[in-house]
Amino acid sequence: MLKIDNLTASVGGTQILNGISLTVNAGEVHAIMGPNGSGKSTLAQVLAGHPAYEVTGGTVTFQGADLLDMDPEVRAQHGVFLAFQYPIEIPGVTNAYFLRAAYNEIRKAKGLDEVDPMDFLDLMSDRLKLVEMDEAMLQRSVNAGFSGGEKKRNEILQMAVLDPTLAILDETDSGLDIDALRIVAHGVNALKKPTNATIVVTHYQRLLNHIVPDHVHVLAAGRIIKSGGKELALELEARGYDWVLEEAGLATGAHA
Amino acid sequence: MSTDIEALVNREYQYGFVSDIAADTVAPGLSEDVVALISRKKDEPQWLLDWRLKAYRRWLTMKEPHWPNVTYPPIDYQGTSYYSAPKSVKPLQSLDEVDPELLRTYEKLGIPLNEQKMLSGVAVDAIFDSVSVGTTMKTELRKHGVIFCSFTEAVHEFPDLVQKYLGSVVPYSDNFFAALNSAVFSDGSFCYVPKGVRCPMELSTYFRINAAETGQFERTLLVADEGAYVSYLEGCTAPKRSTNQLHAAVVELVALDGATIKYSTVQNWYAGDKDGVGGIYNFVTKRGKAMKGSKISWTQVETGSAITWKYPSVILQGDDSTGEFYSVAVVNNRQQADTGTKMIHVGRNTKSTIVSKGISAGRGQNSYRGKVHVLPKAEHARNYTQCDSMLVGNACGAHTFPYIEVENKTATLEHEASTSKIGEDQIFYLKQRGLSAEQAVSMIVSGFCREVFKELPMEFALEAQQLLGITLEGSVG
Numbered sequence: 001m002l003k004i005d006n007l008t009a010s011v012g013g014t015q016i017l018n019g020i021s022l023t024v025n026a027g028e029v030h031a032i033m034g035p036n037g038s039g040k041s042t043l044a045q046v047l048a049g050h051p052a053y054e055v056t057g058g059t060v061t062f063q064g065a066d067l068l069d070m071d072p073e074v075r076a077q078h079g080v081f082l083a084f085q086y087p088i089e090i091p092g093v094t095n096a097y098f099l100r101a102a103y104n105e106i107r108k109a110k111g112l113d114e115v116d117p118m119d120f121l122d123l124m125s126d127r128l129k130l131v132e133m134d135e136a137m138l139q140r141s142v143n144a145g146f147s148g149g150e151k152k153r154n155e156i157l158q159m160a161v162l163d164p165t166l167a168i169l170d171e172t173d174s175g176l177d178i179d180a181l182r183i184v185a186h187g188v189n190a191l192k193k194p195t196n197a198t199i200v201v202t203h204y205q206r207l208l209n210h211i212v213p214d215h216v217h218v219l220a221a222g223r224i225i226k227s228g229g230k231e232l233a234l235e236l237e238a239r240g241y242d243w244v245l246e247e248a249g250l251a252t253g254a255h256a
Numbered sequence: 257m258s259t260d261i262e263a264l265v266n267r268e269y270q271y272g273f274v275s276d277i278a279a280d281t282v283a284p285g286l287s288e289d290v291v292a293l294i295s296r297k298k299d300e301p302q303w304l305l306d307w308r309l310k311a312y313r314r315w316l317t318m319k320e321p322h323w324p325n326v327t328y329p330p331i332d333y334q335g336t337s338y339y340s341a342p343k344s345v346k347p348l349q350s351l352d353e354v355d356p357e358l359l360r361t362y363e364k365l366g367i368p369l370n371e372q373k374m375l376s377g378v379a380v381d382a383i384f385d386s387v388s389v390g391t392t393m394k395t396e397l398r399k400h401g402v403i404f405c406s407f408t409e410a411v412h413e414f415p416d417l418v419q420k421y422l423g424s425v426v427p428y429s430d431n432f433f434a435a436l437n438s439a440v441f442s443d444g445s446f447c448y449v450p451k452g453v454r455c456p457m458e459l460s461t462y463f464r465i466n467a468a469e470t471g472q473f474e475r476t477l478l479v480a481d482e483g484a485y486v487s488y489l490e491g492c493t494a495p496k497r498s499t500n501q502l503h504a505a506v507v508e509l510v511a512l513d514g515a516t517i518k519y520s521t522v523q524n525w526y527a528g529d530k531d532g533v534g535g536i537y538n539f540v541t542k543r544g545k546a547m548k549g550s551k552i553s554w555t556q557v558e559t560g561s562a563i564t565w566k567y568p569s570v571i572l573q574g575d576d577s578t579g580e581f582y583s584v585a586v587v588n589n590r591q592q593a594d595t596g597t598k599m600i601h602v603g604r605n606t607k608s609t610i611v612s613k614g615i616s617a618g619r620g621q622n623s624y625r626g627k628v629h630v631l632p633k634a635e636h637a638r639n640y641t642q643c644d645s646m647l648v649g650n651a652c653g654a655h656t657f658p659y660i661e662v663e664n665k666t667a668t669l670e671h672e673a674s675t676s677k678i679g680e681d682q683i684f685y686l687k688q689r690g691l692s693a694e695q696a697v698s699m700i701v702s703g704f705c706r707e708v709f710k711e712l713p714m715e716f717a718l719e720a721q722q723l724l725g726i727t728l729e730g731s732v733g
């Protein structure tokens with residue numbers, strides 16, 4: 001589904017990604033871990049097409065098409081979804097209005113009819129249940145005044161509504177309380193299908209107890225320096241990153 | 257991100273067409289003779305001519321104001337024509353007699369004048385250049401005792417009402433442009449809602465400037481008698497021309513005891529091109545007088561004009577009266593706006609609310625200028641002011657000039673202000689959810705303006721939101 005080949009990217013003239021290669025197949029869950037500042041969010045933003053990041057080399061193929069050639073909204077319409085590490089506030093625009101606009105754009109791109117507000121509300125009430133969120137959230141402005149945890153849950157609500165083919169969750173677990181973590185993980189699992197895939201960026205093994213990855217990758221200094229199965233995450237949890245960094249010939253203790 | 261935005265920015269002004277209509281236009285220049293000529297063309301009573309002449313003589317002694325935060329080359333008042341009327345507008349018995357080209361013009365503007373085609377619930381008075389070309393739903397309104405007609409018609413049919421209230425809120429001596437308007441105004445709308453009547457439909461005036469080198473000077477007078485209610489909408493468009501045209505209107509609102517007037521404007525005069533060539537100079541005086549327990553609410557969405565100079569105000573004359581001002585002003589390219597309000601608290605327990613949203617894009621300059629004045633007798637007056645600016649890009653400007661004068665210690669005033677920038681991150685976030693750049697910008701901006709839009713009647717709110725989108729398209733990059 002997704003094939004990243006030797007991807008390099010820079011921001012503000014500084015090279016951050018130094019040749020990333022990664023293949024994600026339909027039905028898989030990949031976890032990306034790594035020290036602060038190693039480039040995890042950069043990778044996520046580059047895949048989503050943030051204009052501040054410049055791709056300097058490599059290719060990304062998504063469902064056979066050149067992903068890097070698409071505008072961000074076209075990527076979204078093709079099913080790429082990014083749950084932001086820091087979700088953005090849009091004051092004055094209700095969650096309901098925003099979500100319906102997004103939902104309809106994606107439907108239009110697929111050649112489907114727009115849904116009217118009533119039908120959309122039905123869909124919403126179902127999706128809200130999945131992430132155990134209150135209806136009242138729909139009438140609040142997008143992320144404005146939301147607590148850190150509410151913002152993260154709102155990202156998963158959006159994911160549940162937009163039903164992406166490839167979901168990239170950038171530290172969605174950070175800032176969630178224990179119950180919320182379980183709810184979010186449950187939501188992500190419920191959305192899993194053989195035809196879609198998930199990349200979870202996380203620092204903590206505890207999320208991976210709920211969302212069990214097929215592959216775990218360690219990203220450091222803008223490269224994937226080690227890949228393994230779900231047991232790699234446990235090992236990292238127990239031993240930290242130094243040993244992997246050493247194996248890769250990188251200076252240790254390079255936490256930002 | 258900027259290529260699709262470029263294309264959008266350069267999108268044509270939709271209402272910029274010129275209609276080919278035979279017009280009766282007075283030669284440029286202003287003198288007592290011209291004032292008298294206008295009055296004669298309209299077959300006016302002597303008192304009105306006298307009033308015009310007093311205004312003209314006063315105007316001669318006044319200087320054009322230069323305190324607004326706008327710049328423009330000197331206006332040649334002798335180079336402007338002060339009267340232009342579509343030739344066919346003699347006394348019309350029905351809309352069928354209106355020049356079909358004129359009806360087509362209004363159709364293009366999306367304003368149906370044909371009564372059969374009227375959306376139920378809105379009565380329209382259409383002002384073409386200086387003259388009212390037709391008022392719809394008159395008969396229906398008359399059943400309720402509501403008078404809604406052109407100003408000229410009102411002068412003939414309801415001279416007492418006109419004479420009683422004309423200039424009672426904005427005297428001819430009020431300011432330079434109001435004096436000019438008083439001398440040469442050619443038409444406008446008049447509305448009177450009798451005691452205790454709730455006007456059964458929205459009233460609406462559409463202004464259209466068509467002729468070149470013509471100033472437009474219309475006058476609106478709206479009186480809501482005791483306990484009456486009326487909601488009034490005003491829309492404006494003009495053709496694209498490379499010369500600047502002067503629009504100096506006066507609007508007077510009178511809310512008698514316990515009455516409510518809601519006055520909404522969506523102003524979309526031609527704004528000039530992206531280099532600032534052409535466009536309307538919109539120098540308008542709007543003011544309401546609120547008597548005991550009454551309420552006057554101004555809502556404006558200002559997207560057009562090269563220059564906007566406009567301060568819809570309320571004199572809170574009666575005890576327990578309320579004044580409101582909800583404003584969205586957008587400037588893009590080379591547009592300049594200096595707009596705001598004045599709330600003059602005269603009576604006791606008077607209350608005013610000001611919500612101003614200024615959006616600046618391109619090289620636009622947007623100034624909020626507002627005055628809250630609490631007079632000595634205004635016990636327990638309250639004002640809440642919220643004044644927010646949003647910047648789109650780096651070449652634009654937002655300025656705020658609040659003036660507060662409090663002469664009574666029991667007053668409570670609250671003022672909040674903010675300036676924000678539309679961020680690349682906000683746009684990206686929305687694009688990541690599948691929305692285009694233009695949808696993203698218009699969604700962010702309408703969110704910013706939400707408090708104001710929700711004051712507009714439904715049909716207008718949608719129109720305003722779309723206009724905003726069009727005005728700002730291509731402004732991010």
Ligand SMILES: Nc1ncnc2c1ncn2[C@@H]1O[C@H](COP(=O)(O)OP(=O)(O)OP(=O)(O)O)[C@@H](O)[C@H]1O
Binds near residue numbers: 011012016035041042
């Ligand atoms: N817009 C930017 N301007 C300048 N530097 C940036 C920008 N975005 C990221 N960087 C730098 O790129 C590096 C990688 O950042 P990134 O956010 O991808 O790290 P991360 O792996 O997601 O870290 P964390 O675990 O803390 O979220 C950091 O050194 C960061 O400071």
Ligand SMILES: [Mg+2]
Binds near residue numbers: 040041085170
């Ligand atoms: Mg990160």
